[in-house]
Amino acid sequence: MTKKTKECYFCVNNLDVDYKDTRTLRRFVNFYMKILPGDRTGVCAWHQRKLATAIKRSRVMALLSATHK
Amino acid sequence: MSKTKAAGTTHYEILFILPNKFTEDEAKKVMDKVGQLITTTGGQLTHNEFWGKKKLAYEIKHNAYGYYGLFEFDLEGKLLAAIDKNLRLSADILRHQIVVKKVKSAEEIARAEAIRAKIDSKKAADKKKEEKEKKASTTEAPAKTKKADDKRVDLKDLDKKLEGILNAKDLI
Numbered sequence: 001m002t003k004k005t006k007e008c009y010f011c012v013n014n015l016d017v018d019y020k021d022t023r024t025l026r027r028f029v030n031f032y033m034k035i036l037p038g039d040r041t042g043v044c045a046w047h048q049r050k051l052a053t054a055i056k057r058s059r060v061m062a063l064l065s066a067t068h069k
Numbered sequence: 070m071s072k073t074k075a076a077g078t079t080h081y082e083i084l085f086i087l088p089n090k091f092t093e094d095e096a097k098k099v100m101d102k103v104g105q106l107i108t109t110t111g112g113q114l115t116h117n118e119f120w121g122k123k124k125l126a127y128e129i130k131h132n133a134y135g136y137y138g139l140f141e142f143d144l145e146g147k148l149l150a151a152i153d154k155n156l157r158l159s160a161d162i163l164r165h166q167i168v169v170k171k172v173k174s175a176e177e178i179a180r181a182e183a184i185r186a187k188i189d190s191k192k193a194a195d196k197k198k199e200e201k202e203k204k205a206s207t208t209e210a211p212a213k214t215k216k217a218d219d220k221r222v223d224l225k226d227l228d229k230k231l232e233g234i235l236n237a238k239d240l241i
Binding site (some may be wrong): 012013014019020057059060061062063064065066 | 084086125126127129135137139164166168181184185188
């Protein structure tokens with residue numbers, strides 16, 4: 001689970017959102033594999049939009065599960 | 070975007086899953102076929118990756134495992150549909166996904182590197198600060214023990230005072 005952070009993870013570390021990097025994406029998804037809202041993740045709005053599409057893309061390619069089962 | 074449009078090609082990235090029925094060598098051969106398909110339709114391969122066998126997050130057509138392959142290529146936009154259709158109809162490929170990949174210009178790369186350097190320097194500065202604070206805390210520690218000594222002295226004084234009071238009471 002991600003803690004409440006004030007700074008955007010991707011801005012601070014100068015990273016691009018990548019749909020193949022499941023280890024990073026897993027941080028922005030809850031136990032039920034639902035995408036966490038921006039106010040919970042602390043990610044800026046621009047990156048939160050990229051993040052949501054990246055998570056959906058990795059679900060399509062079976063890199064991330066869509067449910068917790 | 071405008072640069073890639075002027076050149077007439079777009080940079081794409083394709084990730085595909087091959088079923089578990091193949092051995093690793095066979096899977097690599099299928100991957101080569103995919104590469105050939107892209108080049109024959111007029112694409113230029115710029116990068117390839119073979120991830121090997123991985124567990125899928127969920128079963129696809131009763132396959133719990135699959136081989137992942139990745140290509141990056143430049144292609145004219147209107148030719149992409151042909152590749153997509155061909156792969157969709159192929160029985161050798163479980164699933165594929167083609168994504169437009171943004172090509173970073175030299176300026177953007179330089180800017181990113183500058184930001185990275187800034188971040189690194191900031192991190193180094195933070196570390197130094199922490200070390201300084203640590204040192205400060207270690208110097209503070211002996212001071213605390215001194216204070217403790219002072220307290221002991223106080224206790225002794227208190228005892229003496231108490232004894233004095235008790236003696237006084239006895240006198241009364």
